[in-house]
Amino acid sequence: MSSYIRALRMVNFRNYADATVLLAPGLNVLVGGNAQGKTNLLEAIAFAVTGSTPRTANDQEVVGWGADFARAEMRVSLDEDEERKVAVGYAPGQKKRLTVDGAPASSLNAYAAGGAGVRVVTFFPDDIRVIKGAPSDRREFLDALLSSLRPSYARAVAEYAKAVQQRNQLLRRIRDGFSSERTLSTWDRKVVDLGTQVLEGRTAAVGPLGSLFEDAVTALYGPEKAALLYSYSAPLDGYSEALREARSADVERGTTSVGPHRDDFAVLFGGISMTTYGSQGQQRLATLALKFAAREYLREETGQDPLLLFDDVMSELDERRRGYLSEYFLGSTQAVISTTNLEYFADEVLERARVVHISGGAIRTATSDGVGSGIVERKPLK
Numbered sequence: 001m002s003s004y005i006r007a008l009r010m011v012n013f014r015n016y017a018d019a020t021v022l023l024a025p026g027l028n029v030l031v032g033g034n035a036q037g038k039t040n041l042l043e044a045i046a047f048a049v050t051g052s053t054p055r056t057a058n059d060q061e062v063v064g065w066g067a068d069f070a071r072a073e074m075r076v077s078l079d080e081d082e083e084r085k086v087a088v089g090y091a092p093g094q095k096k097r098l099t100v101d102g103a104p105a106s107s108l109n110a111y112a113a114g115g116a117g118v119r120v121v122t123f124f125p126d127d128i129r130v131i132k133g134a135p136s137d138r139r140e141f142l143d144a145l146l147s148s149l150r151p152s153y154a155r156a157v158a159e160y161a162k163a164v165q166q167r168n169q170l171l172r173r174i175r176d177g178f179s180s181e182r183t184l185s186t187w188d189r190k191v192v193d194l195g196t197q198v199l200e201g202r203t204a205a206v207g208p209l210g211s212l213f214e215d216a217v218t219a220l221y222g223p224e225k226a227a228l229l230y231s232y233s234a235p236l237d238g239y240s241e242a243l244r245e246a247r248s249a250d251v252e253r254g255t256t257s258v259g260p261h262r263d264d265f266a267v268l269f270g271g272i273s274m275t276t277y278g279s280q281g282q283q284r285l286a287t288l289a290l291k292f293a294a295r296e297y298l299r300e301e302t303g304q305d306p307l308l309l310f311d312d313v314m315s316e317l318d319e320r321r322r323g324y325l326s327e328y329f330l331g332s333t334q335a336v337i338s339t340t341n342l343e344y345f346a347d348e349v350l351e352r353a354r355v356v357h358i359s360g361g362a363i364r365t366a367t368s369d370g371v372g373s374g375i376v377e378r379k380p381l382k
């Protein structure tokens with residue numbers, strides 16, 4: 001059986017002062033009214049698993065108001081009865097503290113690529129921008145997925161972005177007469193070297209991801225033939241030539257016009273771009289299908305089923321699709337799903353799920369007969 005999370009403790013994390021939630025394998029439903037802490041809890045799980053929040057680029061936002069640090073700790077059940085304890089601590093202005101069984105993680109990239117013993121696929125309502133947003137939103141989706149597999153990919157992406165920035169600065173100096181064009185060759189080699197690593201990673205992934213996406217769309221949406229189509233601004237095998245050919249135009253503009261930072265992928269239903277023509281519902285289903293494809297891809301690549309953290313996914317779906325999703329979650333190693341309304345789940349689904357009630361940053365887990373234990377758990381993790 002794949003790894004899953006047994007317990008999560010949040011300290012000064014958003015609206016949780018100190019709360020512990022016990023999670024079960026299979027489906028966990030977080031239920032509560034608006035603004036009680038459902039999304040914050042899903043975010044805390046992602047924070048503990050990846051070392052970063054998927055909701056914002058500014059870590060400071062997760063620190064509880066009035067507190068000077070935030071921490072998320074987890075107990076993870078690994079294969080063969082083994083357990084791992086991990087913690088992510090963050091204090092503004094300080095280096096993040098990531099520990100695995102008490103020992104510091106070697107790097108954030110290494111921690112994010114499975115250091116916690118589990119991986120996650122998240123769905124937040126705002127993720128629809130992967131479909132309807134800018135090319136950068138789609139590149140970010142791909143890069144995050146591949147980074148969760150390999151720390152070397154995450155490193156290549158970060159170093160490539162830096163190299164492009166430096167090349168751009170040099171292009172402007174050349175344009176303004178402060179540098180000669182000869183100095184560009186060294187940077188071009190570096191850019192091509194790092195960019196190739198990024199392109200190779202993406203090229204290997206988009207094929208399998210595309211067919212998994214097609215399957216997911218068929219299951220979720222209907223027989224419409226779906227596809228992902230990656231578009232290269234420079235082909236992998238003609239990359240350095242393309243960069244050289246673009247040189248004078250790049251100098252004039254002061255930016256690098258080809259390479260993986262300018263690529264995109266099209267999301268197609270029946271040959272039609274969902275980015276340009278998708279209805280709200282189609283764009284939402286396409287987003288979900290991409291997440292399902294990401295899950296299958298991670299499973300194929302790692303042999304482990306990643307955890308599903310899906311925020312308020314039921315509310316905009318029709319009943320048939322809600323039923324499909326319930327079964328999908330029940331069949332996963334672990335899914336944590338938030339909702340304001342338990343009626344989105346059939347009774348026989350809830351009987352097989354753990355229901356966690358959330359109110360005002362406190363947690364109450366229903367027992368199997370549906371009656372809340374009434375205990376607000378504030379005990380530290382053992």
Ligand SMILES: Nc1ncnc2c1ncn2[C@@H]1O[C@H](COP(=O)(O)OP(=O)(O)OP(=O)(O)O)[C@@H](O)[C@H]1O
Nearest residue numbers: 014015034035036037038039040061062063064065
């Ligand atoms: N850093 C923070 N410190 C304290 N409280 C915070 C912090 N960030 C957000 N909050 C508050 O936490 C509360 C719960 O937010 P959350 O997004 O988890 O709600 P929710 O249960 O998902 O609600 P909804 O159903 O409306 O999506 C909100 O009132 C929010 O303002």
Ligand SMILES: [Mg+2]
Nearest residue numbers: 038039311312
């Ligand atoms: Mg929410």
